[in-house]
Amino acid sequence: MLRLQGKVAVVTGGSSGLGLATAQRFAREGAFVYITGRRQDELDMAISLIGDRAAAVRGDVQNLQDLDRLYDRIKSENGKIDILVANAGFIDPEPLVEVTEKNFDQTFGINVRGLLFTVQKALPLFRDGGAIVLISSIAAFKGIPRYTAYSATKASVRSFVRTWTAELKDRGIRINAISPGAIDTPIIDAQAATKEGADAIRASFRAATPLDRLGRPEEIAAAALFLASDESSYVAGADLVVDGGLSAL
Numbered sequence: 001m002l003r004l005q006g007k008v009a010v011v012t013g014g015s016s017g018l019g020l021a022t023a024q025r026f027a028r029e030g031a032f033v034y035i036t037g038r039r040q041d042e043l044d045m046a047i048s049l050i051g052d053r054a055a056a057v058r059g060d061v062q063n064l065q066d067l068d069r070l071y072d073r074i075k076s077e078n079g080k081i082d083i084l085v086a087n088a089g090f091i092d093p094e095p096l097v098e099v100t101e102k103n104f105d106q107t108f109g110i111n112v113r114g115l116l117f118t119v120q121k122a123l124p125l126f127r128d129g130g131a132i133v134l135i136s137s138i139a140a141f142k143g144i145p146r147y148t149a150y151s152a153t154k155a156s157v158r159s160f161v162r163t164w165t166a167e168l169k170d171r172g173i174r175i176n177a178i179s180p181g182a183i184d185t186p187i188i189d190a191q192a193a194t195k196e197g198a199d200a201i202r203a204s205f206r207a208a209t210p211l212d213r214l215g216r217p218e219e220i221a222a223a224a225l226f227l228a229s230d231e232s233s234y235v236a237g238a239d240l241v242v243d244g245g246l247s248a249l
């Protein structure tokens, strides 16, 4: 029995990492999945991996016209959305004394402003009783050096889950967050200037994780499937930590 049969899902940032793994899993469970991202070549590659139960719409979550285009297309092709995974995210770690305006604005622009309007603009198409999953991070509630801006954006995401659960309760829309620990995706490489630097980041996260490894994108996809499906029918306003025990220590 497929768990998302007949559902229409949107996964932002669905061309790599957690988003791609989630889109692949949702499509295998019977959903039709729209993925978004900024680069057409990466979107094309992702569609070839997900298969014909998916479509790509190029766009930047910071650009409200791009979001309108995405939802106009879904409206004309399907008329509704059942599931939204707001996953697109950005990090460029800087210590507090070096935080630049540009980095601050970009981090908040993508992770907070972009996520807010991704959800707001989906609502007119959203089926009552649908599910929204916001990708937060354990950085929202842990002190990690150099994560000043990023961690604050993820704390905002946690806050959105609470407010929107209250605001959307009459529509039966369940909103939950996932807080991943260190998951092996390109976002780890993006935090270092060299391969050796990225290896050191991976090693330090691994050393801090009780399960003694980084997580796999498929392990976040499994959590997203749980929160997007009827398996979690009584879960709302929650933050599901998927971190190999990292935040328990």
Ligand code: NAD
Pocket: 012, 013, 014, 015, 016, 017, 018, 019, 036, 037, 038, 059, 060, 061, 062, 087, 088, 089, 090, 110, 114, 135, 136, 137, 138, 179, 180, 181, 182, 183, 184, 185, 186, 187, 188
């Ligand atoms: P990733 O770099 O593979 O994926 C990030 C995705 O977001 C990419 O597809 C990228 O194109 C997209 N994106 C970035 N800026 C965008 C924009 N302006 N408009 C549209 N798309 C944009 O990394 P990932 O690890 O898969 O990250 C996915 C989410 O998971 C992010 O929100 C990240 O903060 C969160 N997260 C990741 C980890 C981890 O260790 N990998 C841990 C906690 C949280």
